[in-house]
Amino acid sequence: MKVKIDTRPLPVVIASRWWRFPVYLLLGYGLYHFYQSPPPEGLSLEGFRALVVFLACLVLWVFHLLPLPITGLFSLIAPVLMGVMPAKQAFSFFGSEPVFFILGVFILAAALLKSGLSTRIALLLLRSAGHSPKRLLLQIMAASALLSFVMSEHAVAAMMFPLILVITRTLQFIPYGGSYGRLLFLAMAWGCIIGGIATMLGGGRVPLAVGMLQEAGQETITFLQWTSAVLPVVLITFLAGYLVLTRFYTIDVDSVANADDLITTKLRECGRPLLEEKFLALLVVGAIVGWTLWGNRFGMATISILVVVLLFMFRVVEWKDLEENVDWGIILMYGGAIGLSTILNSTGAGLWLVKTQVLPHLGSPWLLVSLLSLVSLLLTEALSNSAVVAILVPLGLSIAPTVGIDPKIIVYTVASAAGLGYALPISTPAMALAFSGGYFRIKDIVLPALLMDLISWLALMATARLWWPLLGIRI
Amino acid sequence: MNPAVLKLELMAYGIRPGEGLFQPLANPFGLVHLTLPEKLAVSIHLQERSPYSLHNRNNRFFLEKNGETIPVQWTPPLKAYEKKTSSGLAIKEILTVHGGLIAVHPKGPCRFGLSGLSCRYCGSTKALNEHPPFTKKDLVEAIEMVLEEKRCDFVNLSSGRVTSDDGGVEWLTPWVVELRKHLHILISLDLALPRSLEWIDKTYAIGVDALYYDLDFFNPDETRPATFQEQRDLHWKALEQAAKIFPAGAVLSHLVIGFEPLEETQKRIDLLIGKGVVPILVYFPPLDGSPLSSRWKITPQEIQGLYARLFEKLTQTGLNPHWVQQRDVILTPLEGRFLSDQPARYPLALQNFYETSLGRIVTLGLASLRRHLRVREVPAP
Ligand code: SF4
Numbered sequence: 001m002k003v004k005i006d007t008r009p010l011p012v013v014i015a016s017r018w019w020r021f022p023v024y025l026l027l028g029y030g031l032y033h034f035y036q037s038p039p040p041e042g043l044s045l046e047g048f049r050a051l052v053v054f055l056a057c058l059v060l061w062v063f064h065l066l067p068l069p070i071t072g073l074f075s076l077i078a079p080v081l082m083g084v085m086p087a088k089q090a091f092s093f094f095g096s097e098p099v100f101f102i103l104g105v106f107i108l109a110a111a112l113l114k115s116g117l118s119t120r121i122a123l124l125l126l127r128s129a130g131h132s133p134k135r136l137l138l139q140i141m142a143a144s145a146l147l148s149f150v151m152s153e154h155a156v157a158a159m160m161f162p163l164i165l166v167i168t169r170t171l172q173f174i175p176y177g178g179s180y181g182r183l184l185f186l187a188m189a190w191g192c193i194i195g196g197i198a199t200m201l202g203g204g205r206v207p208l209a210v211g212m213l214q215e216a217g218q219e220t221i222t223f224l225q226w227t228s229a230v231l232p233v234v235l236i237t238f239l240a241g242y243l244v245l246t247r248f249y250t251i252d253v254d255s256v257a258n259a260d261d262l263i264t265t266k267l268r269e270c271g272r273p274l275l276e277e278k279f280l281a282l283l284v285v286g287a288i289v290g291w292t293l294w295g296n297r298f299g300m301a302t303i304s305i306l307v308v309v310l311l312f313m314f315r316v317v318e319w320k321d322l323e324e325n326v327d328w329g330i331i332l333m334y335g336g337a338i339g340l341s342t343i344l345n346s347t348g349a350g351l352w353l354v355k356t357q358v359l360p361h362l363g364s365p366w367l368l369v370s371l372l373s374l375v376s377l378l379l380t381e382a383l384s385n386s387a388v389v390a391i392l393v394p395l396g397l398s399i400a401p402t403v404g405i406d407p408k409i410i411v412y413t414v415a416s417a418a419g420l421g422y423a424l425p426i427s428t429p430a431m432a433l434a435f436s437g438g439y440f441r442i443k444d445i446v447l448p449a450l451l452m453d454l455i456s457w458l459a460l461m462a463t464a465r466l467w468w469p470l471l472g473i474r475i
Numbered sequence: 476m477n478p479a480v481l482k483l484e485l486m487a488y489g490i491r492p493g494e495g496l497f498q499p500l501a502n503p504f505g506l507v508h509l510t511l512p513e514k515l516a517v518s519i520h521l522q523e524r525s526p527y528s529l530h531n532r533n534n535r536f537f538l539e540k541n542g543e544t545i546p547v548q549w550t551p552p553l554k555a556y557e558k559k560t561s562s563g564l565a566i567k568e569i570l571t572v573h574g575g576l577i578a579v580h581p582k583g584p585c586r587f588g589l590s591g592l593s594c595r596y597c598g599s600t601k602a603l604n605e606h607p608p609f610t611k612k613d614l615v616e617a618i619e620m621v622l623e624e625k626r627c628d629f630v631n632l633s634s635g636r637v638t639s640d641d642g643g644v645e646w647l648t649p650w651v652v653e654l655r656k657h658l659h660i661l662i663s664l665d666l667a668l669p670r671s672l673e674w675i676d677k678t679y680a681i682g683v684d685a686l687y688y689d690l691d692f693f694n695p696d697e698t699r700p701a702t703f704q705e706q707r708d709l710h711w712k713a714l715e716q717a718a719k720i721f722p723a724g725a726v727l728s729h730l731v732i733g734f735e736p737l738e739e740t741q742k743r744i745d746l747l748i749g750k751g752v753v754p755i756l757v758y759f760p761p762l763d764g765s766p767l768s769s770r771w772k773i774t775p776q777e778i779q780g781l782y783a784r785l786f787e788k789l790t791q792t793g794l795n796p797h798w799v800q801q802r803d804v805i806l807t808p809l810e811g812r813f814l815s816d817q818p819a820r821y822p823l824a825l826q827n828f829y830e831t832s833l834g835r836i837v838t839l840g841l842a843s844l845r846r847h848l849r850v851r852e853v854p855a856p
Contacts, residue, residue, distance in 0.1 A: 001852045002673075003680040005720045013848050 020065050027056055027065075035082055042356070047349035049082040054344050054394070057336075061387040068384060069329035072336025079343050093339030097301040098211025102204045103331055104304025108287065109155040109201075110325035111317040116270065117277040118147060118159050123267045126163070131255040133180060134246065137187050140164065141242055144191025144430075145198070145234075150284055152203045153196030153419075154327070154429035160188045161433045163266075167259045168439070179249045182440040186249075189434035190241045190422060190452075196430075197419040198234045199227050200291070200300070205389050207300070208334050209415035212341040212393045218407045223291035223300065225471075230416050232467050236459040237420065241452060248448045276316045283307055283316075333386060341394035350398025365405040365475050369413050372396055373460050376417035377453050381427050388418040405475055412473070413460065420456045423449030476545060478513040479782065479813035481538075482806050483775035485509075486759055489522025493530035493539065500529070502552035503567040508803060509536070510548040515810060516574055516803040555624050560609075560616040568606045569617040574802035575628045576663075577618055581609070581650055582635030582643075611653040618658060628835060629685070629800045630654060633665040642669035642688075642713075644678045655682040659839055663687065663725075663798075668709050672716045680850045684842050685725035685798045686717050687755075711750065718751030722845060724795030726751065732758045732781065733773040740781060748788045753798065755805055756781060779814045786811030790822055797829050797838070 006013050031052060039048030056078065060071040076094060080087045112118040125143035126136070140160070147156040168181045196202030200210070200223050214220050273281075290303040311317055344350045372392060380388045396410035421427025423445050425435040434440075464475060490507060492500055501507045506518040507529065527540050529549070536549040556567040571578045583606075609617075618630060632650055634643025643666050651662055663685035669675065678686060688710065717726040728747055732740055740756075747754045758778060761767040789796060789808050796809045809826060812819040828834045 003676050004851045004853045005676045005679055006849045006851055007719045010845070010848070017848055 043352040046084045047347040049084045050343045050347040051349040053078040069332035072333035075336040075340040093342050094335035096338050098207045099335045100301035101304050102207045104308050106326045107308045109151040110322050114321040120270050126263050131257045133251045133253050133256045136256045141187040141191035144188050145195030148192045148195030148202045149198050153192040157192045157430035157433045164188050170258045170262045179252045183249050185434040185437045185439050189430040192430035194237045197416045205385050206415045209389050209393045209411040211338045213411050215342040216345045216397050222295045232463045233459045237456050240455045244448050337390035344394045354399045365403050373413045373417040376414045380418045380421040385418045422452045478511050478515045482515050482517050485519045487775050489520040489525040490527045490529050491525045493528040503556050508550040518803040555620045560613045564613050566617045569609050573804050575800040577627050577630045580633045615657045629661045631663045637667040640670035641674045642667040648681050651681050668713050675716045679720050687727050689729040714752050725798045727753045729757050730754045733771045782811035783815040786815050787817050
């Protein structure tokens with residue numbers, strides 16, 4: 001890090017550094033004001049205050065006034081301070097099953113990264129592109145997507161990023177100096193993003209949404225159910241992503257033989273797979289089978305934690321590896337978000353909001369699904385994926401019974417759409433990493449990203465209409 | 476008599492003790508501390524040939540020159556000088572106090588000191604090399620002892636003689652950090668010119684509140700080396716950058732009067748102020764025996780116009796004169812008001828406020844707040 005002195009006029013510096021404080025004050029005043037006010041007709045006092053807390057967290061999430069995990073923690077204490085429920089009850093929401101499922105998944109991803117198994121798989125998937133730049137591009141996108149089926153997409157991006165960087169160097173691209181360099185990074189990021197929605201392991205979004213569903217007292221969605229529901233969206237968007245990339249940006253190299261050589265050399269450097277790697281691969285497969293077959297019976301979290309225990313029993317990873325590689329903060333955020341969603345539903349606040357504010361404008365289930373997915377897709381460009389889920393799923397779950405659709409549909413719709421942010425670095429860590437490569441700027445990507453948003457929405461709608469009924473999910 | 480003229484004359488000619496004056500009059504560095512009319516503080520050398528003599532009648536002190544008497548106040552030397560730190564070092568071997576500024580030379584004397592052109596901040600300039608080395612802990616203890624006896628708002632650390640690219644900041648950083656950790660006081664550094672400007676950002680970021688960059692002479696003459704021009708350009712660049720970063724008035728540059736034509740000094744005052752730098756006019760005779768003493772001829776009368784101009788220019792630009800704290804060894808820019816017709820109501824009121832306890836708290840608070848706001852960490856390119 002380097003020190004820099006901000007020499008702008010002091011009022012400008014103060015405004016840029018302290019703008020949050022007036023907003024905090026305003027929020028604090030708002031909370032106090034509503035704490036004193038009587039609830040609107042038809043809503044209990046607790047429900048009213050829960051709604052106020054939800055709106056406050058919404059502001060905190062949307063404007064990033066606090067780090068996401070801290071807002072998560074705030075959402076646990078705010079209901080207590082506002083007298084919605086006793087502390088014991090509020091904090092108990094944190095201990096929900098999905099939080100532990102996510103914990104297990106993150107630990108598994110950390111182990112994959114640490115052991116080098118994920119890099120080996122990535123290299124195997126990238127190998128043999130020969131001289132063809134198009135083929136290498138497809139392989140990068142496919143490798144990123146496939147790995148994101150089993151690891152959280154940000155872990156995949158973190159692992160792929162250095163690989164792509166050496167490839168671009170080998171091909172002698174300077175940053176922002178070649179269309180193909182840009183393509184490689186985008187293929188990596190979009191691969192991760194699209195692959196990330198395919199299973200429950202691609203990130204925390206799906207477990208978070210499923211957790212909210214469960215806490216609302218609904219039947220859960222299993223691993224296999226999720227994947228089979230969204231697979232068509234994944235396939236369509238993947239194909240479209242590849243086509244959009246290759247149509248929008250020219251491939252300005254003739255041969256990628258150098259990169260191919262590099263990948264072969266790197267693969268050779270990895271040597272033979274170690275016993276730990278083989279064991280880890282077995283565990284990943286075992287975990288997927290376990291989630292699919294016994295997820296309902298034992299709970300998804302039980303299986304993922306069991307896998308973690310096995311990891312340590314066979315000393316595949318050390319605790320300190322996990323300390324560095326697991327995103328602990330996001331777990332706090334999820335705990336808080338699930339709690340808040342539960343509070344919103346259990347106090348009847350969500351239902352009231354929907355009945356009075358949303359339903360009068362929204363009659364048909366189809367309208368609801370199309371709107372929710374569209375809003376989710378657009379919001380996720382500007383907000384973190386998890387924040388979008390934290391905001392929209394509780395609302396959606398409250399609407400579902402009144403509009404007469406299965407609450408699971410809300411989860412399918414929002415959680416998948418919330419994963420598909422293609423343009424801005426704030427939407428997902430994969431895009432942030434791709435940007436940090438310095439091969440493209442936001443303006444280079446606005447158009448293709450908007451096109452992808454549209455395609456994703458259409459794909460989701462088509463899947464909902466044509467595919468979901470075959471699986472017994474009816475809107 | 477105009478108090479500013481009196482101060483200049485005393486600085487130029489020194490004083491001699493009148494008959495029957497008890498000893499010790501002077502502090503361990505040979506300086507007698509007096510407060511002149513209009514509360515002008517001055518530290519004066521004892522000088523046998525001086526036209527001014529100091530007398531004491533019924534505990535009232537006065538100066539006498541050609542039969543004329545001027546009432547003054549005498550301040551006894553700081554008792555803290557005679558105390559010792561826990562490691563056994565005498566405080567007077569660690570620091571010197573001038574007005575509201577504690578001058579420290581952790582690395583030994585600078586080029587002034589070595590040239591014999593004492594700037595008097597360290598008092599016994601010549602003996603600096605012989606001082607025992609002291610630690611940061613010694614320094615903190617020594618400053619604490621001084622502060623128990625006297626209010627000082629600044630510690631000034633001198634980089635000594637430096638040739639490295641950073642101008643001496645790197646070496647001084649741990650000292651600054653230590654002072655910041657233990658003391659609530661403003662810190663200034665007397666530095667050589669850095670080769671790269673990012674050192675100036677770093678200097679502010681580590682907790683330095685004010686900065687001195689000096690270039691001894693302005694006008695190149697045939698005796699100066701060919702690199703002088705280059706040095707001078709670097710000097711301007713560094714000063715410009717520092718003025719952007721530090722608070723208004725907190726970048727200072729000493730100007731030695733008496734070795735160049737007055738017009739040159741005048742030009743340089745204008746240039747410095749134009750760049751947001753407060754010039755500090757240094758007017759003392761070189762140490763006896765110094766090769767420079769034969770060149771030093773200029774009289775207090777001749778330089779009065781410079782001080783008047785400095786005061787007038789400074790008040791026009793709004794540079795805060797409060798950062799100049801070594802008020803007993805120089806005629807400060809604000810004291811130049813006695814040589815000018817221009818009113819000094821606003822800067823004086825401000826100065827009076829800073830002198831209060833509340834003023835001190837506000838100054839220190841604002842300085843830390845400003846740093847908190849302005850310093851950022853950015854990824855290295
Ligand atoms: S700056 Fe002044 S006090 Fe310090 S060493 Fe040089 S001459 Fe002495």
